[in-house]
Amino acid sequence: MEKISIYHTNDIHSHLMNWPRTAKFLRDVRSFHENQKEEVLIFDIGDACDRVHPLTEATNGQAIIRLLNDAHYDAVTIGNNEGIGSTKYQLNQLYNDADFKIILSNLTDKDTNALPNWAVPIKIYKTSSGSKLGIFACTIPLTVSYDPLGWNVEDPFKTIERILEQYQGIVDNWILLSHLGIDYDRKIAEKFPELNVIIGAHTHHLLPEGEYVNSSLLAGAGKFGEYIGQINIEIENQKIVKASAEVIDIEKAIKPVKDENILVHQYTQLGHELLQEQKIADIPDTLEADWKQCTNFVNIGLDALCNYAETDAAILNSGLFLQPIIEGSVTNDDLHRALPHPMRVLKYTVTGKQLKELIYSMETQRARLEPLPIKGLGFRGKIFGKICYKGIQVTENQEIKFNGKSIREEADYTIASVDHYLFVPFFPIIGEKSDYQVLFPHFLRVVIGNYLQKQYPIK
Template sequence: MERIHIYHTNDLHSHFENWPRIQEFLLEQREYDRQKNEEVLIFDIGDALDRVHPLTEATDGKANIAALNQIHYDGATIGNNEGVGNSKKQLNQLYSEANFPVLLANLIDKETNLKPEWAELFKIYQTKSGHRIGVFGLTAPFPTSYEPNGWHVIEPDDCIPELLEILIPMVDSIFLLSHLGIEEDRKIANMYPMINLIMGSHTHHLLPTGEKNRETFVTAAGKFGQHIGHITLELAAGKIQHEKAEVIATCSLPPTANEAKLISDYEEQGHIQLKEQKIAYLPNAFSISWKGSSQLVNLGLKAIKDYAQTEVAIVNAGLFMKPLQKGIISKNDLHQILPHPMRVLTCTLDGENLERLILEMEKNRNYLRYFPIKGLGFRGELFGEICYDGISYDNESQTVYWQGAKVEPQKEYTLATVDHFLYVPFFPTIEIKGRNQVLFPFFIRDVLGQYLKRNYPIA
């Protein structure tokens, strides 16, 4: 009987406060298991980085890869924070110094029509007894975000059969590193029982002891490095005879030496590097309010209109986390004000559907003003007031005006907002009726920074 230990992390999202304990635990466990002459594999299942952390923003994620290198993972796949949280150029450079293979089977470079050079479709690992394990990775397909960034992302069902056809004759077991979410993992387990193990992520689900779906064992370790996944497999006669999963709470692990300093250094180094990149000089401050319009929101609306070349822009006031102070503005200021990994979205609608969209916004306005939205790229506290520039609504007559003129039902109109509005459930007209385009590569903080640089240059 041969025993394999598999440790897995996922959705760390740059939570460096948990990293010292994760690092020490994984390095010690690998050595401990190997001393017992047992096999060890360590994988990361994506979203290791998140630009909400200043060091990730300052280094374009390279600091996160340097941290993963300390473990010397056996393999990793990417999440949407790596895939669409970076420009194509940044993603192509992200893993240049990685000491682990990136396993990714559903992303194609639109220029070459080939997989990216930094990724492998799959990797085969062989144990001491000769048991061969084929491992491949898949990331969540967001074509609206990947396509304009120069990538073609493939749906899981369009690539899994071909991969299995290649792998089945070559290996004894098949593992999937899945950054697809729990429902997709369960679907894959039911459709493809020849996949023995799925290590999941993306939806931040925690499966403390795993779950069996037909022949497939499905596991996941939650979010933010709060848990580390551990799977034990027992092999005999070329097959997995027994599997067991557990999760280890990071908070239950002993503190590491100089832990507090290590964590604060990650944060401080990010702030230092971002402060060095000066953007503009403001002669006066720009105030904020989450529950109404404000100077900074109005400035942001103008910046978005200018970038998207539209007559109208719409944002929620809760995007803006802090006011802009008078004086020199750096990338650090912009990152603190707009930490969200959001981009500008243009949406083209006919007048009839534009009116429907504005009615959706007006209907939800009072509710959203105080709504504590989480996820889908939002890193703030409240959704806040919905703010318009270039469009208005008369509540008494229920009439929508575009640049002061009544909207015509058959005429086409293009407005700019943030891609977050496409993903939240409050404005379905955008997704259902809109002709939408996410503008790459810049985040909204970069868009604001470019506007400030042009209009408030440093003397």
């Protein structure tokens, strides 16, 4: 009987509060098992990077990869934060310093139709007993985002079918690193009983004892580096005969390392310092932030959206603007603090009739939305705030106008907003009835930063 221990993390999202002890723990367990002549594998299942952290933003994620090196992972896969939180160039550079394999089976470069050169589609580990363990990985197929960035992302069911067929008779046991979400994982387990273990991510699910679906063990270690997953496998006659899962509560079970708080503070401080070195504009007046008002900062944002999307109208909510930018020199640190959201510009076209429906819907919900707490879906603030328009007017008698003119119901009107409006449930007309396009590659803060750079160049 051969035993293999697998440790896994997922969806850390650059939450580094527990990282020093996590890295030490993973190094220590590797040493422990290796000293006992036992097999051990360590994986991360994606979304280790999140540009909400200043160190991630300042280094385009490369500093996070160097931190992952400290944990001595065998391999990682990418999540959507790595995949679509980066431009194609940034993703191609992200793993330059990685000391581990990057396994990714369902993403190819649109220019070459080949896997990027920083990834492998599968890694086969041969255990001491001679069993061949096939590890492959799928990331969530967000085609609408990957496609304009220059990537083809394949349906994971097609990928899995192809890999299993290609390596039939070669691989004895299968483990899928899945940045797909728990619903995908369950459906995959139903369809592909050959998969012994599916280690999950993306939906931040925590499975304290795992979950069996069909003959597959599903595992998931929550989010934000709060847990480490552990899977224990027993192999007999080169086949997995038993697999069990548990999770380790990092704060409760693992002691902090010396000066941990200082280290974690230094990660953040270094990120801010690097961003402060990146000067982009010199503004004559302070840009105010107040979720109760459509401030001059929001108005600059609306102007920037119209300029970038080439539209005459734009809509933003004031709660996106988290803090003011003081007059004088503007740095990328200022913009990152004020606009930490991983949001892109959304350009959409509706008929005049649909535009009226949309604006009436916004006006009807205005009082409810303004103080409403919002969490997730790309939003890194607290309150939705005031709905603010450029190019759209609502008169005292509730007539809606577009650039001062009455709206013709059969005509088409194009507006710029943020892709967040596709995901929140408040404005379904945008997702269901408009002809929309998410503009790549820039995040909202970069769009506004580039606009400031043009309007107020450094003196």
